Structure formats: C-alpha cells, structure tokens
Amino acid sequence: xxxxxxxxxxxxxxxxxxxxxxxxxxxxxxxxxxxxxxxxxxxxxxxxxxxxxxxxxxxxxxxxxxxxxxxxxxxxxxxxxxxxxxxxxxxxxxxxxxxxxxxxxxxxxxxxxxxxxxxxxxxxxxxxxxxxxxxxxxxxxxxxxxxxxxxxxxxxxxxxxxxxxxxxxxxxxxxxxxxxxxxxxxxxxxxxxxxxxxxxxxxxxxxxxxxxxxxxxxxxxxxxxxxxxxxxxxxxxxxxxxxxxxxxxxxxxxxxxxxxxxxxxxxxxxxxxxxxxxxxxxxxxxxxxxxx
Amino acid sequence: xxxxxxxxxxxxxxxxxxxxxxxxxxxxxxxxxxxxxxxxxxxxxxxxxxxxxxxxxxxxxxxxxxxxxxxxxxxxxxxxxxxxxxxxxxxxxxxxxxxxxxxxxxxxxxxxxxxxxxxxxxxxxxxxxxxxxxxxxxxxxxxxxxxxxxxxxxxxxxxxxxxxxxxxxxxxxxxxxxxxxxxxxxxxxxxxxxxxxxxxxxxxxxxxxxxx
Numbered sequence: 001x002x003x004x005x006x007x008x009x010x011x012x013x014x015x016x017x018x019x020x021x022x023x024x025x026x027x028x029x030x031x032x033x034x035x036x037x038x039x040x041x042x043x044x045x046x047x048x049x050x051x052x053x054x055x056x057x058x059x060x061x062x063x064x065x066x067x068x069x070x071x072x073x074x075x076x077x078x079x080x081x082x083x084x085x086x087x088x089x090x091x092x093x094x095x096x097x098x099x100x101x102x103x104x105x106x107x108x109x110x111x112x113x114x115x116x117x118x119x120x121x122x123x124x125x126x127x128x129x130x131x132x133x134x135x136x137x138x139x140x141x142x143x144x145x146x147x148x149x150x151x152x153x154x155x156x157x158x159x160x161x162x163x164x165x166x167x168x169x170x171x172x173x174x175x176x177x178x179x180x181x182x183x184x185x186x187x188x189x190x191x192x193x194x195x196x197x198x199x200x201x202x203x204x205x206x207x208x209x210x211x212x213x214x215x216x217x218x219x220x221x222x223x224x225x226x227x228x229x230x231x232x233x234x235x236x237x238x239x240x241x242x243x244x245x246x247x248x249x250x251x252x253x254x255x256x257x258x259x260x261x262x263x264x265x266x267x268x269x270x271x272x273x274x275x276x277x278x279x280x281x282x283x284x285x286x287x288x289x290x291x292x
Numbered sequence: 293x294x295x296x297x298x299x300x301x302x303x304x305x306x307x308x309x310x311x312x313x314x315x316x317x318x319x320x321x322x323x324x325x326x327x328x329x330x331x332x333x334x335x336x337x338x339x340x341x342x343x344x345x346x347x348x349x350x351x352x353x354x355x356x357x358x359x360x361x362x363x364x365x366x367x368x369x370x371x372x373x374x375x376x377x378x379x380x381x382x383x384x385x386x387x388x389x390x391x392x393x394x395x396x397x398x399x400x401x402x403x404x405x406x407x408x409x410x411x412x413x414x415x416x417x418x419x420x421x422x423x424x425x426x427x428x429x430x431x432x433x434x435x436x437x438x439x440x441x442x443x444x445x446x447x448x449x450x451x452x453x454x455x456x457x458x459x460x461x462x463x464x465x466x467x468x469x470x471x472x473x474x475x476x477x478x479x480x481x482x483x484x485x486x487x488x489x490x491x492x493x494x495x496x497x498x499x500x501x502x503x504x
Contacts, residue, residue: 018424020421020424020425023417023420023421023424024417024420024421026420027416027417027420028417031416041449041450041451041454042450042453043450044450044453044460046460046464047464072408073404073405073406073407073408073409074408074409074411074412075412076405076408076409077409077412077413107400107404107408110390110397110400110401111405113390113392114392114401117392138333139333139336139337139339139340140332140333140336143329143332143333143336144333146329147326147329147330147333150326150329151326154330155333160390161383161389161390161391162383162390203314214448217467218467218471218475219475221467221468221471221472221475222472222475222476222479225468225472235448237448237449240450256449256450257450259449260449260450260451260452261451262416263445263446263448263449263451263452264446264449264451264455265420266419266420266423266445267442267445267446269420269423269424270423270424270427270438270441270442271442272424273423273424273425273427273428274427274428274429274438277428277429278429
C-alpha cells in the first residue's frame with residue numbers, strides 16, 4: 001500500500017500524490033493566459049529601482065557609459081527586457097550618451113547587439129561606432145575587468161565584428177575607467193556584478209548600478225546597502241518597474257501579469273500541499289489510535 | 293628539490309606581485325603587474341583551444357568505442373565544428389561574419405537561443421511541482437522557511453500588493469534586513485577562507501599547480 005499501512009489509499013492521500021503533469025498543466029495555463037489577455041496589474045516602483053534610474057540621470061550629458069551584459073540566452077527571458085529598457089533610457093532623451101557594450105559570457109554579445117539594433121538603431125537612429133559600440137566577448141573574467149583599468153583599447157583591440165576600435169569615433173580618447181561616468185551591468189551570475197564591484201568599484205571608484213536575475217539578487221543586496229551599487233534592478237520585476245519609470249512599457253510589463261499568476265499558483269500549491277500533509281498526518285495518527 | 297621549489301617560487305613571486313599592486317599601484321611596478329595580467333589573458337585564450345581539443349578527444353573516443361549515448365557525441369562534434377567554422381569565417385566572405393542575417397547569427401538566434409531559453413523555462417514547472425511535494429511544515433524551521441518564501445514570492449509581483457497589502461514592504465524588509473545579515477556573514481566567511489587559501493598557495497603550503 002502506498003500509505004505504508006494495510007489499508008487502501010484514501011482520496012486525500014491520492015491527491016497528495018497527484019500526477020505532477022497536473023501541476024505542470026496548471027502552471028502552463030496560468031502563464032499563457034495572461035500573455036494572451038493581459039490583466040494590466042499596476043506596477044509599483046521599489047527604492048532600489050528608483051536609485052538605479054537616479055544614478056543614470058545624475059551623469060552629465062555626453063558621458064561615456066560602460067554597459068557589460070554578462071548573461072546568455074538561458075537568462076534572456078529575465079534580462080533581455082532589462083537591457084532593452086536601459087537602452088531606451090540611454091537614448092530616449094537625446095542626452096548624447098556614448099554607450100560601450102561588452103559581454104563576459106561567450107553568448108552574451110550577440111544578444112546585446114540585437115538589443116542595440118532593435119532599440120538604439122531602429123527607434124532612435126543611433127549610429128554604430130559613433131553613439132554606441134559592442135566590444136564583444138573576451139575570456140579572462142576578473143583579469144579582463146582589472147586589465148581594462150589599465151587600458152580598454154589594449155584589452156579589447158577589436159570590436160564584436162573584428163573592426164579595430166582605433167577606427168571607431170566613439171573610442172577616441174577612451175583609455176580606462178577614468179573616462180567612464182557610470183558602469184551599468186546586467187548580470188546573470190559569474191562573472192558579473194560581484195566581480196565588477198570587487199575588481200572595479202572598490203579599486204577605481206567607478207559609479208556602478210546593476211540589473212540581475214531574481215534568483216541572484218539576494219547576493220548583491222549587501223553591495224547595494226553599502227553604497228557600492230548605486231541602484232539595482234531585480235529580475236523581470238525590476239525591468240517592469242524600470243519600464244514604468246521611463247514610461248516605455250515593453251515586454252517586461254506584459255510579462256509581469258504572467259509572473260504574478262505563476263507565483264500565485266505556486267503559493268496555492270504550497271498551501272494545498274501543506275493542508276493535505278496535515279490532514280493525512282492527522283488521519284494516520286487517528287488510525288493508529290494516537291492524538292494529532 | 294628544484295621540481296618543488298621553482299614552481300613555488302614562481303607562484304610566490306606573481307601572487308605577491310598582484311597583492312602588492314592592489315594596495316600600492318605604483319608606476320613601474322604597476323606597469324609590470326598589468327603586463328602579467330595581459331599574459332593571463334593570453335594563457336586563458338590558449339586554454340580555450342585545449343578545451344575544444346579535449347571535447348573532440350572525449351567524444352571521439354566515445355563514438356569509436358560505441359559507448360552509451362554515443363550518437364549524442366556525433367551531434368556534439370558536428371554542431372561544434374559547424375558553429376566554429378561559420379564563426380571563424382572572415383567577414384568579407386559571403387557566408388562569414390557576425391552581421392545580422394549571417395549563417396552564424398541565424399543559427400545562434402534560431403537554434404541556440406530557443407534551446408537555452410527552453411531549458412531555463414522548464415525550471416518554473418519543476419519548481420511548482422517540487423514546492424507542492426517538498427515544502428512541508430514538518431518542523432518550526434520548515435514552517436518559518438515556508439512562510440518567508442510565501443511572503444517573498446507574493447511581495448515580488450504586482451498581484452501581491454492587491455491580495456496582501458503591505459507584502460511588498462514586508463518583502464523589502466526581509467530582503468534588506470533578515471536576508472542581508474545572513475548573506476553578509478556568509479560573504480565575510482567566504483572572503484576569509486579565500487584569503488587563507490590564497491596565502492597557502494602563495495607561500496607554497498598548498499600546491500595545486502604541481503605534483504609532490
């Protein structure tokens with residue numbers, strides 16, 4: 001007998017051992033439906049998202065922004081909307097910000113390039129090599145970060161397309177972190193935000209903000225609390241809040257309804273699982289003649 | 293004797309050099325330390341070539357001996373060779389380069405990205421199933437964990453503010469206060485452990501770079 005007793009399984013025990021495909025189906029339905037019919041739930045803005053926005057607002061017009069996107073397609077659902085929202089902020093108000101992008105995950109730079117083309121080029125008419133550049137990927141993790149402190153052109157002699165960066169107008173006069181106004185990192189883990197703080201913020205005193213996956217955000221709260229991170233975006237929720245702040249509703253906002261219902265269903269499953277657990281335990285104790 | 297002392301001396305020299313440069317980044321000395329970092333980048337690049345060759349060797353042997361799931365090894369080698377070939381083709385070739393529409397980026401966008409995203413997305417389904425089965429209030433600690441998880445989850449989405457007013461603020465407090473205290477303790481512990489291990493390596497007490 002599945003219940004370990006010489007008795008047939010009760011209905012409650014059967015429900016507790018329910019086929020997991022039912023759980024999968026429930027999750028699939030609750031995620032798909034709001035994507036088709038959005039609920040339009042109101043999105044509040046957390047203090048750390050507000051600080052992120054303020055940090056970018058605080059740099060002077062015409063400043064150079066270092067924009068490492070350290071993630072790959074596994075985290076695309078959470079972090080790509082963040083990259084898009086941040087790019088909107090960079091280019092929206094015609095502040096003439098110069099954006100230097102790169103990636104320390106091998107599969108990161110093609111995603112960044114796609115975001116540059118979709119937002120910077122298609123929507124704001126920004127020009128590659130003049131308003132923004134994609135330096136591509138370089139293996140070496142912390143060594144790359146530290147090496148850029150000495151010389152960015154030496155660390156990245158060519159861009160994502162293999163073009164010499166000496167020939168790009170945006171890179172003229174850029175030597176190292178002293179020419180960077182703010183470091184805006186989008187990170188899925190290692191190497192990422194933690195390493196940028198340790199290797200760059202604490203050594204070269206660069207202003208830094210970070211957008212991370214929801215699961216890795218707890219790792220970075222101590223850096224936000226200490227002021228080493230001037231602001232933080234946390235997962236898809238952070239991206240949606242940012243879209244609200246810059247008044248540019250996009251894929252993160254539409255995804256929040258699905259995430260809301262997804263979280264709710266998981267919570268309902270946790271509650272249901274525990275109610276069944278307690279009831280079954282009580283019934284077993286009663287059958288054995290004990291007290292619950 | 294020399295087999296032991298020379299690697300130890302090299303590790304001590306370069307390790308100490310990087311530590312000193314971190315605290316005293318002074319002119320000539322700093323330039324030398326930066327040069328060492330450049331060497332590091334070059335060595336790492338060679339490690340990639342070794343890694344690729346190793347993948348070929350391991351999967352080649354698997355195919356040769358027809359070990360379990362050897363057919364997957366054929367897929368691994370073919371995809372690696374195809375992606376590598378298109379990635380290495382010069383830009384001026386019709387099928388080379390990294391421009392949008394190039395074969396390399398087409399395969400990246402239409403094969404690699406959806407496959408990776410699918411793997412990660414499956415987590416949502418497994419988490420829901422695992423939460424239903426394993427998140428049971430068996431003890432006081434488990435109850436605290438479950439209640440905290442529910443608050444953090446509901447406070448993380450806009451629906452939380454509607455169903456449970458104040459959940460967003462409560463979540464922020466849990467993340468910035470309770471969670472932070474534990475995290476800081478762990479981070480300080482890990483940092484002390486890293487310092488201790490680094491010192492052992494620099495001083496030759498632990499020698500991961502050589503055999504005794």
